[in-house]
Amino acid sequence: MQLSTVLNGVLLPALAAVLWQYGHLRRRAESAEAEAQRARESPLLAPADYDAAIRELHADGTTAVCTGKVHTDRICRFQHLCYWAPADEFLFFHGPGSVALPSLGARRFQPALLDLSTVDDHNTQYFNVVDLPVSSLDRLPRPAFLSDTALIFNRFNPENLMHVLHDDLLPAFYTLKQFGELSWNYTRLVLTEGWSEGPYFELYRLLTGRQPLLRGELSSLGDLLCYPRAYVGLNKLPTWYQYGFTQPQGPKPNLLVSGNEIRHFATFIRTQLNVSEPHTYSVNGGTSEPYIVLIRRTLNRLILNEAELILAIAQEFDARLLAISLDSHPFREIVRIVSGASALVSMHGSQLALAVFLPPGAAVVEIFPYAVNPTHYTPYRTLASLPGMVLSYIAWRNERIEDTVTHPDRPWDEGGITHLSAAVQERIERSVEVPLHLCCRHPEWLYRIYQDTRVDITSFLATMRQVIPDKLTAPTPVPVTPVFPSRVRVPRCKSVVDPKSADAHIMVTWQPPWNLDFLPPQEVQYEVWIQEEGENTYSPYILSALNHTFVENIHPGTSYHVWIRCLLGPSLQGPFADALTCYT
Structure with missing residues (x-):
């Protein structure tokens, strides 16, 4: 027998054994890494930490320490707050170590311990807990524990961009900054209002390194879910507008937010979306070319002569005009475009909340349908006027009923009025201005705000000229935060x-x-x-x-x-x- 044959007979099986062992070890390593990744992604406490958590809950019960004197400005930090999915209730287990500061007793039901959203004193946003003795844990299912510190709040309306940015993301961003324990890697948003993800759910994912939990997902983690550490409620100071639930809508009283805070938030969102530089257009590879952005609405409240308006604006200001839509453009691209715009033009609507991304020195031009008074609806005027935003604002209002198309046959929440009596319908159709009103079902307001409008070009361009100079300029640098002198x-x-x-x-x-x-x-x-x-x-x-x-x-x-x-x-x-x- 040749030596090579002998060596092959010995070495090849040995090599095969080594390769098999290597493959086996590699598969085990990959499996271990996959298991570790699943553990990192799981919202629940690892088994190794479970026994300590259950002993602590049984021994001490729940504790709560809150900031704020009244429910409208209160945020509470809980240890071992629990959620009972069958009753959709949060539980406070009273044990030897339980404290509750402030000690409100029954006053916490007048009307609530705190607001779960930043909309003040709204009865659908109240948070309370159900009291139980810690001994009742023996009669309840074995609890599951969330592994991360939770920030628990309600989204007010996740299908509306203004509500998403103003009522949810901006306050959540500053609540995370307010409490050092709410770190990027170990905080999970728990959104308890019951909505589905909605069109802007990706934006909530930007705030922390953990996947947010919806109320509908909590029961899948167990009938009894406990949060070893949880903050409940949001910091309302960054918000600037109230929507008219108890008085006609308008700026919040005693505003304590400036453009500096809004711009820091906008920069964070841009960074998370990997939009680090403003979107610009250059001419023949030279200097960047200023441009105007028009936000299109595609379902309702339409601009009927939109193409004519776009051409007229571009010619009047000798500038490129970019028409974008929330329905057809990725949100990241919209932020990139708006971040470099010299002016933003849009029909009144939630899409104008994108003005938070405008650079200093830009202009906001808001279009209002017939019979809708711009001075009664000012969320974006208020935003533009905040100290440090450095935005110019102007409103244009359609004054001609012949340039209006109404939709009386639509559902009531889209401006329809056929469900009303003939006399009320006639009064609404003859009215020349929507009266001051409360949110949110006023039929005349809905009828008028959902009109489509043919914009009078001459009048509109004259209005734009009040905030846009003869020569359109590129955005200016971000202003420095005001620095005050000290004492003499x-x-x-x-x-x-x-x-x-x-x-x-x-x-x-x-x-x-x-x-x-x-x-x-x-x-x-x-x-x-x-x-x-x-x-x-x-x-x-x-x-x-x-x-x-x-x-x-x-x-x-x-x-x-x-x-x-x-x-x-x-x-x-x-x-x-x-x-x-x-x-x-």
Whole structure:
């Protein structure tokens, strides 16, 4: 027998055995990796951690510590909050370690512990818990535990882009920032209102690294699902509009959000969508060409002469005009296009919420159908006017009934009125302006807002000219957040006497705020208030120097209080220094 034959007979089986062993180990490694990936993707606590969680729940029960004095501004952090799927109720198990702050007792049902959405005090958005003794766990099914920290809230209307951005994503984004425990990798959104995914569900996925859970999916995880750590409710401060449930719609009172917060949110969404640069068009490879965006509606509230309007705008401003639609363009591409636009034109509707992605210096032109007063419906006017948004806004309203097509035979929620009496139908058809009203079933409002409109070109272009210059310009850089001067330093005052008249005066001196050297150069002035002790009024002065002797209305033998602050530019006011007391 040849040596090669012997070697083949020995080596080939050995090689085959090695290859089999390698393949077996590789399959085991792939299987282990797949199992680990499934564990990472599973929303439930790993078996190794389960026993500790169930012991802690039995030993301590549920705890809750909340921020906010009333249900409309409250957010609660729970440990071991549970959800009982058969009754669609959240459970609070009272045990030896249970606390609930604030301790409301039955007052938590007047009307609720907190709002699950950012729409204030809406009775479909209330959150409450059902009380049970921790001993009742012995009579309930064995609980499942969510592995991640949960942020639990209701989407208000996931089929409407304005509601998605304004009521859900923007508040959720800042709630995640508010609580450090809500980290990207270990937070899961739990959306409990009961809607299906909706057309914008991909946007909710952008907020954390975990797949959001819908209420309909909770029961598949077990009849009793417990959250070792959960935050319930949303931060409402970033929202700017109320929809008219208790009073006609309009800006929220005492707005505490600026364009800076809106733009940070918009930048986050762009980054998550991998839209890092504005969408621009260049001419022959040269500088970028400014362009205008028109958002088309394709189902209702149509612009009947849309093609004519597009051509007229492009010719009037000698600019490229891009017509886009939420129905036909991927959302990522829409964000990219809007992020570089010099102007956004659209019929009134939720699609105008895309203005949050406009660059500073851009214009918003909103079209309103016949009989709809633009001053009564201002979500996008309000957005544009927020400090730091730096957007120009103008509304155009159809004034001619002959340029209107109504749809009385449609369903009531699409503007139909045939279900109403003949007298009411006639009154609505003859009306020239929708009266102020509450949300959301006012028949005249629905009849008019769902009209189709033929836009009067001449009038519309004249309106656009009020916010768009003769030469369209490219978007401007994002403005820097306002930086305020600090307190003035070393404020002092002393009494002086005029040697000639023997009149009493007050000399006040101070030093500039220490942070002025780090701020952009601007005009610096100082505001001084002087108040005679015991009086309710004060005398204000605006000064440029670092000292001043006050003569008017200064009396001998009198005490005065003096306050000083720095004014930077036309609008930035620093804090007052501690009050001085001067005696003449």
